[in-house]
Amino acid sequence: MGLDFGVVPGYLGALSVGAGWTVVITVLAGAFSIVAGVLFAVGGLYGHPLIRYPVKAFVWLFRGTPLLLQLFLIYFGLVEIGIDLNAFVAGVIGLGLHFAAYNADIIQAGIVAVDRGQTEAGRTLGLSRYQTVSRIVVPQAVRDVVPALGNNMIALLKDSALVSVIGVAELTLSAQLAISKTFRPFEFYFAAAVFYYVINLCLEAALSRIERRMEAAR
Amino acid sequence: MSTTESEMAGNGPMIDVKNAAKRYGTVEVLRGINLQVRKGEIVAVIGPSGSGKSTFLRAINNLDPLSSGEVWLEDVQVNKPLTSYQYERHINRVRQDIGMVFQHFNLFPHLSVRQNITLAPRMLKRLSKQEADGLAEQQLRRVGLIDRIDFMPSQLSGGQKQRVAIARALAMQPKVMLFDEATSALDPELVEEVNFVMRQLAESHMTMIIVTHEMGFAQDVCDRVLFMDGGMVVEEGSPDVIFRNPSQERTRSFLRKHLKGRN
Ligand SMILES: Nc1ncnc2c1ncn2[C@@H]1O[C@H](COP(=O)(O)OP(=O)(O)OP(=O)(O)O)[C@@H](O)[C@H]1O
Ligand SMILES: [Mg+2]
Numbered sequence: 001m002g003l004d005f006g007v008v009p010g011y012l013g014a015l016s017v018g019a020g021w022t023v024v025i026t027v028l029a030g031a032f033s034i035v036a037g038v039l040f041a042v043g044g045l046y047g048h049p050l051i052r053y054p055v056k057a058f059v060w061l062f063r064g065t066p067l068l069l070q071l072f073l074i075y076f077g078l079v080e081i082g083i084d085l086n087a088f089v090a091g092v093i094g095l096g097l098h099f100a101a102y103n104a105d106i107i108q109a110g111i112v113a114v115d116r117g118q119t120e121a122g123r124t125l126g127l128s129r130y131q132t133v134s135r136i137v138v139p140q141a142v143r144d145v146v147p148a149l150g151n152n153m154i155a156l157l158k159d160s161a162l163v164s165v166i167g168v169a170e171l172t173l174s175a176q177l178a179i180s181k182t183f184r185p186f187e188f189y190f191a192a193a194v195f196y197y198v199i200n201l202c203l204e205a206a207l208s209r210i211e212r213r214m215e216a217a218r
Numbered sequence: 219m220s221t222t223e224s225e226m227a228g229n230g231p232m233i234d235v236k237n238a239a240k241r242y243g244t245v246e247v248l249r250g251i252n253l254q255v256r257k258g259e260i261v262a263v264i265g266p267s268g269s270g271k272s273t274f275l276r277a278i279n280n281l282d283p284l285s286s287g288e289v290w291l292e293d294v295q296v297n298k299p300l301t302s303y304q305y306e307r308h309i310n311r312v313r314q315d316i317g318m319v320f321q322h323f324n325l326f327p328h329l330s331v332r333q334n335i336t337l338a339p340r341m342l343k344r345l346s347k348q349e350a351d352g353l354a355e356q357q358l359r360r361v362g363l364i365d366r367i368d369f370m371p372s373q374l375s376g377g378q379k380q381r382v383a384i385a386r387a388l389a390m391q392p393k394v395m396l397f398d399e400a401t402s403a404l405d406p407e408l409v410e411e412v413n414f415v416m417r418q419l420a421e422s423h424m425t426m427i428i429v430t431h432e433m434g435f436a437q438d439v440c441d442r443v444l445f446m447d448g449g450m451v452v453e454e455g456s457p458d459v460i461f462r463n464p465s466q467e468r469t470r471s472f473l474r475k476h477l478k479g480r481n
Binding site (some may be wrong): 115117118120121122123124125127128129131135138141142143184216 | 279281296306310311312313314316317318322323324325326328337338341342345361383386390
């Protein structure tokens with residue numbers, strides 16, 4: 001019994017819907033991971049000790065444990081304490097927090113690398129610590145680390161396949177459903193890989209556009 | 219403010235530094251400096267590298283807090299002893315009245331020239347966009363850069379950057395301007411355009427304290443010169459006295475090195 005890609009076109013619609021959800025999850029979790037990454041970075045650097053240490057512990061925990069476990073914990077575990085999230089929300093939160101931990105590290109390094117003179121100039125004008133951080137330091141730090149954040153977004157896209165295990169009907173799960181009906185794993189996993197590759201190309205194109213615009217504002 | 223206080227503010231010095239001392243660990247960087255600057259007065263601070271000029275200047279707006287001593291801006295104590303929360307609010311208010319210009323400009327690279335100037339007035343004085351833009355235009359005309367209003371800092375020469383930095387400080391309408399070697403980082407041919415702006419500012423009777431290595435400029439523009447060495451004011455007086463007839467040997471030997479080819 002050889003390979004037969006003839007079965008794939010019949011499922012292209014289902015795979016496309018799955019791919020669409022993969023894009024949605026990636027965009028939502030990515031945006032969440034960057035916003036939360038900035039907050040963790042700022043909280044970890046400037047926060048009151050009561051904020052700083054929990055944030056650091058949290059970042060350390062989310063970087064040091066498997067994403068799969070985190071997804072199980074959020075989706076299956078939280079139910080026990082009365083937090084019953086649907087699979088999609090749990091997936092976005094899990095992916096978002098996991099990558100927020102990585103983004104926080106990158107953004108912290110960016111913040112530390114911003115010239116001291118920038119803070120001094122802001123404070124000299126009368127801006128508060130918070131105003132200086134939020135309007136002067138963080139925008140420059142984020143701009144400087146866009147390439148590294150971009151790499152994390154690409155990793156996030158690929159790791160989004162993991163949310164299939166908690167039952168989110170994204171691209172990987174769509175392929176698995178097709179396989180369960182046709183018993184053609186190679187064809188459908190291959191087709192899914194092609195979809196991921198195309199989404200990845202689009203993401204990289206978008207990232208390099210953003211990078212170019214950031215570069216112009218230097 | 220009571221009537222007597224506001225009357226006193228009119229007559230007293232604009233800046234009054236009393237017995238300023240600063241230590242880093244066991245190293246004494248400032249050893250008891252006193253300085254009174256009248257409204258409209260222009261004071262130059264000169265001295266060898268490491269003598270504490272920057273530290274002293276930066277103590278005036280508390281960027282480098284003193285170990286002991288007092289700094290007053292009119293009737294407000296800049297380094298008032300307060301709890302850290304109260305002090306943060308106090309100093310943010312006080313710093314709005316003290317403009318500062320740095321050796322390395324410190325423009326905000328992610329913001330246009332216009333945004334560099336309008337950021338603080340908009341956030342702190344709650345100006346509308348129109349009012350703030352008007353202010354930016356006014357200050358940029360003053361420094362001759364109105365045609366650069368929508369440029370990014372990276373598109374400017376060093377001299378232009380420093381003039382924008384001066385415009386940014388002036389947009390807060392400060393009572394005093396502090397300059398820490400505003401021209402030291404510039405290519406020689408760009409120094410004069412910044413000096414020109416500072417001269418204009420002097421003519422408009424801005425109160426200024428200018429740390430400089432340019433003896434000629436200090437001599438031309440300033441009302442008074444402080445010579446610092448080893449964290450102390452070794453000698454102070456009118457430019458004529460300091461540059462032509464200093465009484466201290468340390469001043470003379472410093473000037474011999476720095477006035478080569480002048481006068
Ligand atoms: N953060 C610091 N920690 C320890 N020592 C410091 C610190 N900042 C400054 N100093 C020391 O304080 C002294 C005065 O420094 P300051 O920068 O005020 O000198 P300056 O007169 O401005 O010199 P220059 O002409 O080179 O700018 C120097 O000996 C310097 O090494
Ligand atoms: Mg200095």
